[in-house]
Amino acid sequence: STSSFSYSSYHTLEEIYTWIDNFVTEHSDIVSKLQIGHSFENRSILVLKFSTGGSRRPAIWIDSGIHSREWITHATSVWIAKKIVSEYGKDRIVTDVLNAMDIFLEIVSNPDGFAYTHSMNRLWRKNKSTRPGIFCIGVDLNRNWKSGFGGNGSNNNPCSETYHGPSPQSEPEVAAVVDFIMSHGNVKALISIHSYSQMLMYPYGHSLEPVSNQEELYHLAKDAVQALYEVHGIEYIYGSISTTLYVASGITVDWAYDSGIKYSFSFELRDTGRYGFLLPAAQIIPTAQETWMAIRTIMEHTLHHPY
C-alpha cells in the first residue's frame, strides 16, 4: 500500500508505477489512472486524473520528468498527488478547485529515459528513440513540440542534448500528451515541472515577443513565487523563458499557450547551488512542500479566472 511508501526517497519507474496502482486503489473515489499512450520502448505513459464528478470539466494539467535525470521532479509529483487527496475536503482552495475542475498529473513524462537513468546512465536527459542512419540515441522531448519547432535554442544534431527530433511531435511521449490535451479540449492551465535553478517561467521561450496576457502571468508568477518562498525561504526568479533564461524552441509551455492554454508555466525546482541534478533525497519533501504552494496559487487563479 502507499502507507509504506517513503515520500522522502527516490524510486525506480517500477516502484512509481506500483505506487500509482496502489494510490488509485486507495483513493478510487477521487483518483483514476489513464494510459494515454506508449513510449518509444513501449512503456505505458500514465496520467492520474483527480475528479469529483461531471464530464469534461475545465482542467489543470501538471507534468514532470520530461528530462529524465531531473529526479526531484518525479518525487515532487508523487508527493503532490498525495497532497491533493489529503487536502480535498480540508483546504478550501483545493476543495473549490476540485469541485469545479479536474486535475491531470503525468508523473513520468519520459519513462524510457527515466528507466535508463536507473539502469545505465543517471545523467541521461532525452528519451530513447532511435532512427535508421542516426548514430546517437534520443530526442530532447522539451524541444519536440510544434510551437517554434527547430528554432534557436534547439539543435538539429542528433548527438546534442537539445536535439529537437526529425519533426514536431515525432516522439510518442510528446504526441501522446498533445493528443490527450487536444481531445480533452478544456485544459485551462498547464504546469511543466523541471529542475534545476529555481525559476518559475511562462511563454514564450522561442521568442522575445511578450504574450498577450504577459502582465497577468507576471503577477501570477510573482504571487506563486512568494507563496513558495514563505515555506522554506527558497528564492526563485520569474518571468518569460526567453527573457529570464534563454531562447528555447519547441517547448511544452509555448505549445500549450499557442493551443489556447493561457496559464502555462514551467518550474525549475531547487537546487540551491550545491548538487544540481543530484539533489539529496532529504530535500525531496521540503522541495515538494514549497512547490505545492506555488502550484496551489496558480490553480486558485485559474479557478477564479475562467475563460
Place this chain on the structure above:
Amino acid sequence: QMNFTGDQVLRILAKNEKQLSLLRDLEGLKPQKVDFWRGPARPSLPVDMRVPFSELKDIKAYLESHGLAYNIMIKDIQVLLDEEREAMAKSRRLER
C-alpha cells in the same frame, strides 16, 4: 551503469556575452566533451557543466586561458551517485 568517477561539475560565472559565447563554443565540440547542466544563458546566471575526468585538464586550461572564473561545484560525481544509490537501497529495505 555508467561510472562517473572523477567527473566534476564546474560552476562558471561568465562576466559578459563574449565569455558566454566561449562557453557555447564548448557545447559544439565533437565529440561532446562537456555536459551543460545549466547552459550558457546570460551573464547574471551561473553556467554549470559536467566535465569528464579525462577532459578536466584541457577544459580547465581552456577556461583559465580565457579568464573564465570557475569553482568546483561537485568534486566527484560518482561519490554523490554512490550515496544516492545507497540511500535508495536503505529506503527500499525500510519500505519492505
